[in-house]
Amino acid sequence: MVMRVILTRFCGLLILGFGLMGVAFGDTLQVGFVYVGPIGDHGWTYQHNKGREYLEKMLGSKVETTYVESVAEGGDSERVIEQLASSGHDVIFTTSFGYMNPTLKVAKRYPHVKFEHATGFKRVKNVSTYNARYYEGRHVLGLIAGHVSKSGVMGYVASFPIPEVVRGINATILAARKINPDMRVKVVWVNSWFDPGKESDAAKALIDQGADVILQHTDSPAPVQTAESRGVYAFGQASDMSSFGADAHLTAIENVWGPYYVSRVKAVMDGSWKSSDTWGGLEAGMVKMAPYGPGVPSSVRKVADKAVADIKAGRLHPFTGPIKSRDGEMKVPVGSVADDGLLLGMDFFVEGVEGSLPGS
Amino acid sequence: MEEILISGLVTIVTASCPLIFAGVGEVVTERSGVLNLGVEGMMAMGAVGGFAVAHISGSADLGLLASIVCGMLLSLLFGFFTQYLLINQVVSGLSLTIFGLGLSALIGRDFVGFSGLGFPSLFPDFLRDIPVLGRVLFDYNYVVYLSLLSPFLVSWFLFKTRAGIVVRATGDNAEAAHSLGIRVVKVRMLSIMFGGGMAGLGGGYLSVIYTPLWVENMVAGRGWVALALVVFAAWRPILVLWGALLFGGIAIIQLNVQAFGLGIQAQYMTMFPYLATVLVLVVMSKRSIFQKSPRSLGRLFFAD
Numbered sequence: 250m251v252m253r254v255i256l257t258r259f260c261g262l263l264i265l266g267f268g269l270m271g272v273a274f275g276d277t278l279q280v281g282f283v284y285v286g287p288i289g290d291h292g293w294t295y296q297h298n299k300g301r302e303y304l305e306k307m308l309g310s311k312v313e314t315t316y317v318e319s320v321a322e323g324g325d326s327e328r329v330i331e332q333l334a335s336s337g338h339d340v341i342f343t344t345s346f347g348y349m350n351p352t353l354k355v356a357k358r359y360p361h362v363k364f365e366h367a368t369g370f371k372r373v374k375n376v377s378t379y380n381a382r383y384y385e386g387r388h389v390l391g392l393i394a395g396h397v398s399k400s401g402v403m404g405y406v407a408s409f410p411i412p413e414v415v416r417g418i419n420a421t422i423l424a425a426r427k428i429n430p431d432m433r434v435k436v437v438w439v440n441s442w443f444d445p446g447k448e449s450d451a452a453k454a455l456i457d458q459g460a461d462v463i464l465q466h467t468d469s470p471a472p473v474q475t476a477e478s479r480g481v482y483a484f485g486q487a488s489d490m491s492s493f494g495a496d497a498h499l500t501a502i503e504n505v506w507g508p509y510y511v512s513r514v515k516a517v518m519d520g521s522w523k524s525s526d527t528w529g530g531l532e533a534g535m536v537k538m539a540p541y542g543p544g545v546p547s548s549v550r551k552v553a554d555k556a557v558a559d560i561k562a563g564r565l566h567p568f569t570g571p572i573k574s575r576d577g578e579m580k581v582p583v584g585s586v587a588d589d590g591l592l593l594g595m596d597f598f599v600e601g602v603e604g605s606l607p608g609s
Numbered sequence: 610m611e612e613i614l615i616s617g618l619v620t621i622v623t624a625s626c627p628l629i630f631a632g633v634g635e636v637v638t639e640r641s642g643v644l645n646l647g648v649e650g651m652m653a654m655g656a657v658g659g660f661a662v663a664h665i666s667g668s669a670d671l672g673l674l675a676s677i678v679c680g681m682l683l684s685l686l687f688g689f690f691t692q693y694l695l696i697n698q699v700v701s702g703l704s705l706t707i708f709g710l711g712l713s714a715l716i717g718r719d720f721v722g723f724s725g726l727g728f729p730s731l732f733p734d735f736l737r738d739i740p741v742l743g744r745v746l747f748d749y750n751y752v753v754y755l756s757l758l759s760p761f762l763v764s765w766f767l768f769k770t771r772a773g774i775v776v777r778a779t780g781d782n783a784e785a786a787h788s789l790g791i792r793v794v795k796v797r798m799l800s801i802m803f804g805g806g807m808a809g810l811g812g813g814y815l816s817v818i819y820t821p822l823w824v825e826n827m828v829a830g831r832g833w834v835a836l837a838l839v840v841f842a843a844w845r846p847i848l849v850l851w852g853a854l855l856f857g858g859i860a861i862i863q864l865n866v867q868a869f870g871l872g873i874q875a876q877y878m879t880m881f882p883y884l885a886t887v888l889v890l891v892v893m894s895k896r897s898i899f900q901k902s903p904r905s906l907g908r909l910f911f912a913d
Contacts, residue, residue: 287714287825289721404868437867444829445820447860450624454864457616469827471820474724493724493822603870 278340280304280514281333282316283326285345290443292468292487294318296504297344297367303507304514312514322347327354334359340517342510343367352376363517368413370593372524379509382530383413384420384592385560386502387464388567389538389553390484391424393499394462395432396549397482398425403434404455406465406472408442410607412595414466420567421464422601424556435460436604445471456481462499473498482544489539500553501539508534528589532561568592575600615744617865623749623819625857626756627652627811627828631835632842632849633759634807639839640767641800642780642905646702647687648808649832650709655680655809656816657713660823661720669726672817673752673810680809681802683709688801692794695909706832714825725821728752752814759807760846767846776800780903783910793910808832837886844902856882 282301286294301314315333320326326348333341334355342365343352349369356364356376364376372378394403403425407414418436425432435458437451448467452475455463463476463483470493476483477494485491485501509527516522529535538557541550559565568587572580574597581587598606631648638645658679663672683705690701730737731754732747739747767773778786779796787793811831816823834856842848859881 289714289718289825291721291824295721435868435870437864439864441829443824443826445822445824445827446624446627446815446829446831447864449820450620450861451864451868453616453620454861454868457613457865458868460868469820469824470724470822474820474822478727492722604867605870 277311277313278308278514278518279338280312280314280510281338281341282314283320283329283333283341283343283345283348284316284318285320285322285347286443286468287319288316290468291470291490292443293504294344296487297342297506300506300510301342304510307507307511308514311518320348323351327351330355330364331358334362338362340365340514363522365513370526372526374524377513377524377526379527379529381504381533381535382528383502383504383536384416384567385530386536386538387417387420388424388560388565389556390464390500390502391421392428392556393545393549393553394421394464394482394484395425395428396546396552397499397544398429398432398462400459400461401429401431401433402459403432403462403464404452404458404460405434405436405604406448406451406455406463406467407436407438408467409440410438412593415598415606416592416595417466418602419572419595419599423572423599424567426601433601433603434464436602438604438607439467441467443468445469448472449475452476452483453479463497470494485539491539491542496543498539498542499544500541503537503539505535505537530560531557532563572599574598575602611741613865615741617861618745619748621854621858621861622757623753624861625853626753627814627819627831628835628838628853628857629756629760629850630811630814631808631832632838632853633763633846634804634811635835635839636842636844636846636849637763637767637776637807638800638804639906640780640844640903641776641797642783642903642908642910643691643797643801644698644702644907645684645687645705645801645804646699646836647683647705647709647832648804648835649828649830650706650713651680651683651805651808652709652812652815652828652832652835653713653826654683654709655812656827657717657720657812657823658809659813660725660816660821661716663725663817663821664720664723664823667726669728669817673813676809676813676817677806678809680805680807680812682805684801684805684808685798687805688798691909692797692801695911698907698909710826717823717825720823721825723822725817727821728818750818752810752818756814757850760850764846777903780905783905783908787910787912793912797910808835811835834882837882840902841882841886841889843889856885 284294288294288298317329320329340363344367346368352364352366366378368380369378405418422434435455439447439451448469449471452463452472456479461481463472465472465486470490473483473490473494477497482499483497484499487504489501491498566586570581570585571583574580655676659672659676662675663669687701687705690696691698728750731751736747737743775791779793783793838852842852
């Protein structure tokens with residue numbers, strides 16, 4: 250672990266050095282990005298980088314972007330953000346939860362620079378926050394799984410027991426149980442966002458115990474690949490992963506940051522930028538469903554498409570009461586929907602989830 | 610239930626392979642008196658080289674060969690630093706890991722997002738169809754059998770052949786070996802290359818066979834576990850095999866236990882290999898029945 254830290258620091262500084270050489274001063278707007286992982290992770294950072302590329306494509310010569318990858322959360326990130334701010338960047342996107350306090354500290358020293366922090370919740374005059382409502386997409390995954398699963402058991406390769414992940418698991422099983430009330434989901438924590446070997450092992454264990462649809466909240470395509478080789482279904486995570494399992498891949502929830510980045514940078518250009526909190530889902534286009542695989546029959550496609558349309562139109566909320574925790578406690582009463590506070594702090598499993606929830 | 614046990618056993622064996630390869634290779638390196646902490650980096654290079662060549666050539670075998678070469682090339686760099694420039698081995702090894710991880714990421718950029726080729730089992734279908742035993746014994750590809758065999762071959766080499774004695778003599782007392790006319794630097798360079806090739810193969814196994822894909826940092830700490838394994842096994846190749854199966858087994862059982870719905874905190878399981886290693890070190894320091902580390906381990910040598 251120590252090595253990983255040293256490595257990321259080392260690489261971060263090197264790349265920062267090269268990146269900053271390319272910064273020119275002039276009429277173009279300078280946009281900086283700070284990434285927590287490598288852009289080659291085919292997951293979280295990969296998608297943010299695609300957003301950056303989209304921004305360059307849409308705004309052409311009006312913007313110039315710089316990115317620094319594999320920046321460790323904490324003190325290092327503060328230095329990197331400060332470097333970007335002091336070298337003439339007008340907008341800086343910091344794309345990991347752990348950059349929250351460093352971003353705020355730097356923002357205080359550079360009041361004329363605009364900051365955008367992903368997945369955080371603290372805002373000041375020149376710091377906005379943004380995140381995506383993946384649970385809307387996971388509702389659709391749950392519906393599809395409820396239809397195509399024969400064993401009635403889903404397997405969930407989970408990373409860490411944080412509200413974001415717990416919310417995804419609950420959204421999936423709640424939707425699946427609308428189709429098949431006996432549906433269950435087995436959860437295995439691999440304690441890593443990224444370890445292809447371990448993710449694959451977890452998927453194998455789940456398949457061995459009867460799961461015939463594999464879901465994941467980890468970043469590598471290994472679980473999809475494992476599902477393909479074992480002849481069961483799977484959903485991709487963050488990106489379309491169909492190239493890793495043509496038959497297994499039912500669909501995926503894709504993170505799409507490009508349009509948001511364009512709108513925010515444009516707002517800076519025309520002076521309308523204000524500190525705001527964005528939590529967009531399917532309707533905002535921040536979450537997108539990947540094309541259906543051959544395993545999704547046309548009747549199920551209709552159900553899934555309708556759910557997407559209903560969520561977009563606001564007719565359907567994935568967390569509509571009655572929702573009880575699996576201990577029997579009523580969390581969302583009949584006729585109401587979960588508020589964002591409950592969603593952001595979700596620390597309970599609903600009925601149908603099997604497996605421990607560490608720390609609860 | 611039976612199905613779960615069989616399948617779990619198969620997963621344990623296949624998940625342990627990279628640890629066995631890297632661990633056995635490092636045993637030889639350390640037996641010659643060289644401590645190479647760059648296993649993680651060499652595995653990463655093996656993984657990216659193996660995947661890249663398999664992807665371009667369409668041949669998984671060629672990919673595995675390339676992974677061995679990549680691991681070896683990186684270890685040559687380490688050998689040059691420590692044997693010729695006489696730079697501290699710990700520093701060189703750590704640098705090698707940093708360098709290997711960074712370089713593999715750079716090379717691998719164009720290979721992210723592709724799925725690799727399948728890898729066939731060695732034995733024909735009718736053998737695999739034998740109930741229970743068929744799957745446990747015959748359902749692997751030849752690389753798995755090679756990894757299970759390698760500890761025995763290396764053990765025979767180290768303890769039964771003259772060349773093996775030379776390697777151990779170099780590791781136990783380089784000066785004495787030198788005065789007997791053994792070319793210490795040459796022996797150590799060869800041992801370092803063997804360790805590099807085996808680590809590379811372990812990485813290649815991951816990216817070509819186990820999860821046929823390339824993503825950055827996909828070795829995910831297995832190099833460090835292999836290093837712990839060498840100490841755990843008291844520098845004995847056959848104990849490396851059992852240790853790898855034990856470490857791999859605990860990890861797989863833990864995942865299966867979770868899927869059953871029993872709660873054990875996963876962090877304890879992640880700690881296990883290192884705790885076990887510390888425990889073995891404590892036991893070893895008390896008793897002399899176990900051989901201790903090669904006496905020249907980590908010490909630089911130069912002929913006057």
